[in-house]
Amino acid sequence: MRPWTAGIAILCMGFLFGPRAEAQSNHLRNSTSPYLQRASVQPVDWYPWSPEAWARARQLDRPVLIDLGAVWCPWCAQMDRESYTQAETAAFINAHFVAIKIDYDADPKLAASLERAQAFLNLPSGLPVTAFATPSGKLYFGGSYFPAQASHAKPAFFDAMRQALALYRDHRADQEREGFDLKPGGR
Numbered sequence: 001m002r003p004w005t006a007g008i009a010i011l012c013m014g015f016l017f018g019p020r021a022e023a024q025s026n027h028l029r030n031s032t033s034p035y036l037q038r039a040s041v042q043p044v045d046w047y048p049w050s051p052e053a054w055a056r057a058r059q060l061d062r063p064v065l066i067d068l069g070a071v072w073c074p075w076c077a078q079m080d081r082e083s084y085t086q087a088e089t090a091a092f093i094n095a096h097f098v099a100i101k102i103d104y105d106a107d108p109k110l111a112a113s114l115e116r117a118q119a120f121l122n123l124p125s126g127l128p129v130t131a132f133a134t135p136s137g138k139l140y141f142g143g144s145y146f147p148a149q150a151s152h153a154k155p156a157f158f159d160a161m162r163q164a165l166a167l168y169r170d171h172r173a174d175q176e177r178e179g180f181d182l183k184p185g186g187r
Contacts (some may be wrong), residue, residue, distance in 0.1 A: 012107035029052075033103040035071040039080065043090035044135075046101040049110060054184040057098040057135035063099040063168040064162070066142075068114050068129035070104040075145040076128040082148035083157045092158070096129055096165055098135075117180035118142065130157075134172065138179030 025049040028040040039046055046067075065082070069076030072119045083089045093099050104111045104127060111129075117139045118125045124143040131142030141164045141182035146157035155163070167175060 009127070028101060033071075033106045035069060035103040036103070038071065039084065039101050041082045042080070043087055043094075044084050044099050044101075045090075045094045046099050049100055049102050049107065049184075050144045051098050051184075053098055054135065054137065059134045060098065061135065062096060062098050063101045063164060064133045064135065064137075065093060065164075066102065066114065066129065066131040066133060066139075067099070068102045068104055068111055068131070069127055073104070075126075079128055079145055079157070083146070086177055087146075088094075089157065092161065096161070097132075113182060114139075117182065131162070132168070133182060133184075134168065134175050134179060136176060137182040137184035138176050139182055140164075140175035140179040 011155065026042065026045050027170075028036045030038065031037055031048060034046060036046075047056070053064070067079075084093075090141065102110060102114070110178060114129050114131060115125060117123075118129060121139065121142070123131075123141075126144040128145055129142065130146055131139050131140045141160075143154075143160065144162045145154075147154055148157060150156040150159065
């Protein structure tokens with residue numbers, strides 16, 4: 001065997017049998033919920049609904065993106081595939097929002113509160129719930145399923161995120177005053 005081929009063989013063996021990098025994970029990695037577990041390897045830096053997530057939003061002074069869904073919901077899976085698994089979308093979310101993912105079946109009281117918020121704000125309802133809140137927990141914008149590309153009078157998810165970000169930056173006092181209070185610190 002020539003010396004350079006031995007080096008290649010050793011390099012290949014190290015690649016094939018060496019230590020494996022762990023799959024990318026976020027704050028959902030220890031969740032027992034099948035819906036949250038499925039999202040634990042998405043490139044979005046998801047948090048479960050927790051004081052830590054809301055504290056992070058206050059610390060960074062960023063709005064909160066809330067995704068409420070269920071493992072049995074086809075539109076939830078569709079939005080995951082089209083948006084939350086895409087690197088460009090995840091990078092935008094991670095740079096501008098604190099992202100919280102909630103399992104509809106695991107927390108029915110919270111799910112009901114988010115559904116009431118949708119009705120209060122006259123937002124499209126149904127699963128998934130895609131909502132935006134201030135760091136203090138005032139839900140101010142959202143909807144249900146947002147497609148990757150605009151269609152049938154539904155804005156594209158990127159457009160919805162940009163609109164939520166503009167509302168937060170340009171009209172924050174209004175959002176704090178008029179938004180639906182989710183009371184995030186009480187959970």
